[in-house]
Amino acid sequence: MSKFRWVYLAHLGYNMWGDPAVDKNGLRGQPTTMPQTIASYKLRFDEDAWHKITDDLKAAGANTIVLDLGEGVKYDSHPELAVEGSWSKQKLYDELSRLRGMGFEVIPKLNFSACHDYWLGEWAYMLSTKGYYKTVRDLIAETAELFSHPELFHIGMDEETYSHQQNYNYCVIRQGDQWWYDFGIMCEAVEQAGARPWIWSDYVWHHPEEFYARMSKEVVQSNWYYGNFNPDDKYQGYYNELADRGFDQIPTGSNWSYAGNLQKTVEYIKELPQDNILGIQQTVWYPTLNEKLDRHAGAIKDLAEARSIFES
Numbered sequence: 001m002s003k004f005r006w007v008y009l010a011h012l013g014y015n016m017w018g019d020p021a022v023d024k025n026g027l028r029g030q031p032t033t034m035p036q037t038i039a040s041y042k043l044r045f046d047e048d049a050w051h052k053i054t055d056d057l058k059a060a061g062a063n064t065i066v067l068d069l070g071e072g073v074k075y076d077s078h079p080e081l082a083v084e085g086s087w088s089k090q091k092l093y094d095e096l097s098r099l100r101g102m103g104f105e106v107i108p109k110l111n112f113s114a115c116h117d118y119w120l121g122e123w124a125y126m127l128s129t130k131g132y133y134k135t136v137r138d139l140i141a142e143t144a145e146l147f148s149h150p151e152l153f154h155i156g157m158d159e160e161t162y163s164h165q166q167n168y169n170y171c172v173i174r175q176g177d178q179w180w181y182d183f184g185i186m187c188e189a190v191e192q193a194g195a196r197p198w199i200w201s202d203y204v205w206h207h208p209e210e211f212y213a214r215m216s217k218e219v220v221q222s223n224w225y226y227g228n229f230n231p232d233d234k235y236q237g238y239y240n241e242l243a244d245r246g247f248d249q250i251p252t253g254s255n256w257s258y259a260g261n262l263q264k265t266v267e268y269i270k271e272l273p274q275d276n277i278l279g280i281q282q283t284v285w286y287p288t289l290n291e292k293l294d295r296h297a298g299a300i301k302d303l304a305e306a307r308s309i310f311e312s
Helices: 047-060 087-099 118-125 130-146 178-190 208-214 234-244 262-270 290-311
Strands: 005-011 064-068 104-111 152-154 196-200 220-222 252-254 279-283
Touching: 047 290, 064 130, 064 220, 064 262, 087 104, 087 130, 104 290, 118 130, 130 178, 152 220, 152 234, 178 196, 234 262, 252 262, 252 290, 262 279, 262 290
Parallel strands: 005 064, 005 279, 064 104, 104 152, 152 196, 196 220, 252 279
Antiparallel strands: none
């Protein structure tokens, strides 16, 4: 991985944060202050918005897109995961060709965190079972083949805590050896497909000794911090710890809670040893819809400015 990646995370599927308003069994989800996070039986993705976003990313100097697929694809191995409007594999393959023609590397993401797996349908209720493990392996293998065996494969694994699921109708939390066992199966499937696993690193926030003792250096890390870099905020310090311990990492910022965070992120990262910094990632955490284009535009503007700061 010789090139430095300027990464933008975008969503094809978006059923990753909460119950639907009313699910297929008639059960009602919990109230939320963020209605866009309610799961939907229709794909939320405006193609004209996506073309605008990708044109702007090209102009901003981004060279890598992480595409979170979720329920957005009609998988051959698990067609039951599709919703109304999910893309055929041929449609996605054609889009990947278009993006590569624009100069982008495109990396797949399937989030297997129990906090962000409503897209898995019934399998989200059957974690750590033989059927679940087969589903994980099936989806990783099929997706890697569709993406022509990418160098990296993002498997999520963030926020698997009770506090992040307390408003869900159904909460699942793996911990201790069970978390590591399931995580190992995912990593093995990614490696068998010829890619390096890539994860969100927040497991280390609450289990640092366990994380540093058991986490493979083959797994690319993305600590994330979306604030204003307050010296008293411990979460930004994990960039330093990951660097000190020799983990390859792609630090991640966002305009979710603070516009200008990515600029602050690169100013901070510039002071760290650079040998294991593989890139910088910008996230927006809004669906790919025309009505959310202003959020994407702000994130892309921040990415362009951050790149200028980092490269100066």
